[in-house]
Amino acid sequence: MFATCGAADSELVRSLGAAVVIDYQHERFEDRVERVDLVFDLIGGETQARSWRVLKAGGTLVSTLKQPIPA
Numbered sequence: 001m002f003a004t005c006g007a008a009d010s011e012l013v014r015s016l017g018a019a020v021v022i023d024y025q026h027e028r029f030e031d032r033v034e035r036v037d038l039v040f041d042l043i044g045g046e047t048q049a050r051s052w053r054v055l056k057a058g059g060t061l062v063s064t065l066k067q068p069i070p071a
Contacts, residue, residue, distance in 0.1 A: 002033050030054050038062065 003018035010021045022029050028050070035056040041048045044065040051061055052071040061068045 002029070002036065004029050035059075041065070041068070 001018050002020045002022065003013045003016075004022045004024040005013045006025055007023050010023065013021050020032070022032055030050050030053050033054045036054055037056065037059050039051040039055060039059070039061045041051055041061060041063040042065070044063060048061070048063060048065075048068060049071050055061060061070075
């Protein structure tokens with residue numbers, strides 16, 4: 001499982017089960033992640049738009065903010 005967070009929260013996120021933690025302040029998740037089955041979006045906006053690029057065919061994007069609109 002991949003997860004994004006700030007550096008201060010990386011150990012917590014690893015303890016919750018993330019195998020790969022990406023510091024969103026220093027790198028773009030789509031540079032390290034591709035072809036995933038599920039994206040769970042808590043941010044929306046540009047981040048949600050970029051999330052479509054990492055989904056594999058048939059993958060699902062779930063948002064806590066609004067109905068995702070495929071890019």
